[in-house]
Amino acid sequence: MSMLLFKIIIIGLILIINLIIGLLMLGSIIGHIMGSPFFPSSDKNVRKMIKLAELKDTDVVFDLGCGDGRIIFAAEKHCQKSIGIEGSFFVYLLALFRKFISNNKAEIRRQNIFDTKDLADANVIFVFLLPAMMEKFYQKIFPSLKNGTKIISNGFNIKSLKPTKTIPREKNEHPVYLFIK
Template identity: 30%
Template sequence: MRSSPAGPFAFGRASSGGWGAARALALLALLAASAPSRVPAAASDPLRAPARTLDVPYEPTAPEVVDAMLRLAGVSPGDVVYDLGCGDGRIVIAAAKLGARAVGVDLDPERVREARANARAAGVESRVEIREGDLFEADLRPASVVMLYLWPEVNLRLRPKLLAELRPGTRVVSHAHDMGDWEPRRTAVVGGARILLWTIPGRKAR
C-alpha cells in the first residue's frame, strides 16, 4: 500500500507560542479517536481474517516464470489447472495452450473481464473458464494442478482447504512464497524468482 507523502491532513506553520501546533495535535487526536476502523478486528490475525480483507494487489507474473511454473508442475493435456488470483489470465491461457483445461479465480471484476478477453484473443476460450469470486470459496476438487502467487499469510490460510479438497497427487505450485513448514518437493529459480512445488499426500486410512 502506498501512503501519501503529506497524508490526509496538512497544517501550516505553528503560530507564536506553539498554540497552532497544540490545536492541530488536539484536532488530529480527536479525529483519530472518533474515526471508524476500516479494518475488521479479526484482520489483526491474518490467519483468522475474512478472506476479503486480504487484498492481495495484482502483480503479473513474468512470462518466463509462467512457463517455468507450468514445467515444474508437468502440465499436460490431461490436467485441470486452477490459478487462484488469476489476474489477467496469463497462467490459465498458457496452460490451455498446452492442451489442459484451466480455471482462473479472481475477486476483481476488472481483472476477470480482462482475463476473459485475453482468453478469447488467444483462441483458447473453449478451454478456459474465468470465475469472479473469493478464492477461499472456490471448489478446488476438479483441479489436478493449483497455481498460486499470493501473500505468505494467504498461502498459510489456504493449507487446510488444499488438503481437504484436492486429491492425492495434485500438484501445487507457488511463485515466490512458501507454505510455512510444508517441505517443497522441488524448487527452481527463474529470472530471480523462486518457484516451489508440493504434491498433496495420500490420506491416511482410518
C-alpha cells in the same frame, strides 16, 4: 476543423487510457484487500511454472487468483480443463478481454478462491499469493485436494510444507516452488 477533431480524438484516447489504468489500480487494491494485489508473474516464471507442472492432456488445472490470465492461458494448450479464479472485478474483466483477444479456451470465473467448490477435481494448482494467503490456502483449501495434486507457487512458500522441488531465485525473478499433496 480537422485539427480540432484530431485534438478531440487524442484527448479522448488519453482519457480512456487513464480510465483503464485507474480501474486496474482499483482492481489491484481490491485484490490486495482480498489477500494479494494484482501483480502478474513474469513471462520467465510463467514458463518455469508450466514446465514444472509437466501438464498432461487429462489434467484439470486451476490458477487461484489468475490476474490477467497469463498462466492459465499458457496452461490451456496442454491440459483437458483450465480454470482461472479471480476475485477482483476489473482484473477479471482484463482476463476476459485477454481471453477474447487470444481466443483462449480457459474458463475465467469471478469468484473468491475460498468459495471454489470443485478444487477436489484439480490435478494442478498455480498460485502467486502473499504469505498470509498461502497459509490460509494451506489451512482451508489444501485438506480438500486429492492426493497427488501438484501446487506450483510463484514467489512464496507454504511454511508448514516442504517443497518437492524449488527453482531458486534468479536475478529479478521470484523462486518457484512445487508441492505435491
